[in-house]
Amino acid sequence: MNVSVCIKRVPDTEAHIRIDQTGTDIDNGGIKYIISPYDEFAIEAGLRVKEKMEGGEVSLLTVGTNEAQETLRNGLAMGADKATLLRADSYMDGLGTAKALAVELKDSDAQLILFGVKAAGSDQQQVGPMVATLLGISCVTEVSSFEFGDGVVTCHREIEGGIEVVEADLPAVLTITKGEYEPRYASLKGIMAAKRKPLEEREADFSQPGIHIERLSEPTTRGSGCILEDSPDAVAELVRLLREEANAL
Numbered sequence: 001m002n003v004s005v006c007i008k009r010v011p012d013t014e015a016h017i018r019i020d021q022t023g024t025d026i027d028n029g030g031i032k033y034i035i036s037p038y039d040e041f042a043i044e045a046g047l048r049v050k051e052k053m054e055g056g057e058v059s060l061l062t063v064g065t066n067e068a069q070e071t072l073r074n075g076l077a078m079g080a081d082k083a084t085l086l087r088a089d090s091y092m093d094g095l096g097t098a099k100a101l102a103v104e105l106k107d108s109d110a111q112l113i114l115f116g117v118k119a120a121g122s123d124q125q126q127v128g129p130m131v132a133t134l135l136g137i138s139c140v141t142e143v144s145s146f147e148f149g150d151g152v153v154t155c156h157r158e159i160e161g162g163i164e165v166v167e168a169d170l171p172a173v174l175t176i177t178k179g180e181y182e183p184r185y186a187s188l189k190g191i192m193a194a195k196r197k198p199l200e201e202r203e204a205d206f207s208q209p210g211i212h213i214e215r216l217s218e219p220t221t222r223g224s225g226c227i228l229e230d231s232p233d234a235v236a237e238l239v240r241l242l243r244e245e246a247n248a249l
């Protein structure tokens with residue numbers, strides 16, 4: 001069974017993010033970029049399908065600038081077979097990204113199209129369901145594990161207070177959470193092999209974004225705490241502080 005995995009290049013989640021002078025973008029200076037961690041779970045899920053079914057290919061797909069080649073090579077080093085970069089040099093919103101991916105995927109023979117449940121950093125959770133809608137195929141979100149039946153995929157979803165089991169016709173889009181998909185590390189052999197694996201590039205089918213980033217701002221910093229002296233007046237003082245300074249009463 002062939003599997004496509006859509007991955008996004010994002011700033012390292014450990015990086016200290018600063019806003020640039022435009023106030024609408026982040027300052028890229030010195031930031032390391034990685035595969036979005038949820039997308040690593042999706043790659044892992046795709047590789048396990050290939051191992052279990054003993055056949056088929058795992059293809060990676062990303063929409064981004066030339067720098068995203070590195071992201072694709074890192075995914076190939078984990079074990080994916082081939083990759084495609086849909087090159088775009090100006091900002092795309094979620095729908096634009098989904099349209100570019102759908103154009104590429106509509107003639108693909110992948111029975112399963114995997115996404116991370118959300119892209120680290122922007123967290124919009126849009127692209128996977130939008131691609132499924134554009135392709136007119138089933139979509140199951142927040143999948144923590146899955147297995148195949150006859151023309152169907154049975155998915156486990158971690159929901160509030162329990163597990164929901166749903167069955168979807170193939171081909172299908174799944175958005176993956178960590179669940180049982182602890183991503184494997186790329187081995188040295190995998191890193192060397194990745195250099196020779198096919199990586200195609202095409203211009204992304206571009207549509208003007210309908211969503212624009214108006215403004216970015218730092219989260220408000222919390223004030224320092226205070227410790228009250230252990231004295232008979234402490235309770236009264238605590239109530240006063242909660243009422244007058246914290247506005248909590």
Ligand SMILES: Cc1cc2nc3c(=O)[nH]c(=O)nc-3n(C[C@H](O)[C@H](O)[C@H](O)COP(=O)(O)OP(=O)(O)OC[C@H]3O[C@@H](n4cnc5c(N)ncnc54)[C@H](O)[C@@H]3O)c2cc1C
Pocket residue numbers: 006007008009025026036038039061062063064065088089090091092093094097101114115116117118119120122123124125126127128
């Ligand atoms: C030149 C350029 C600059 C951009 N600058 C920014 C920016 O500053 N801030 C910003 O938030 N976005 C930016 N984008 C858009 C970005 O590519 C996002 O992909 C898009 O907005 C999707 O929304 P999201 O990140 O919330 O994804 P979500 O909807 O949360 O993503 C869900 C899943 O969809 C898949 N996915 C998401 N994006 C891509 C992708 N690009 N390629 C393949 N699969 C993907 C992944 O599997 C991901 O886990 C830029 C894009 C380009 C081409």
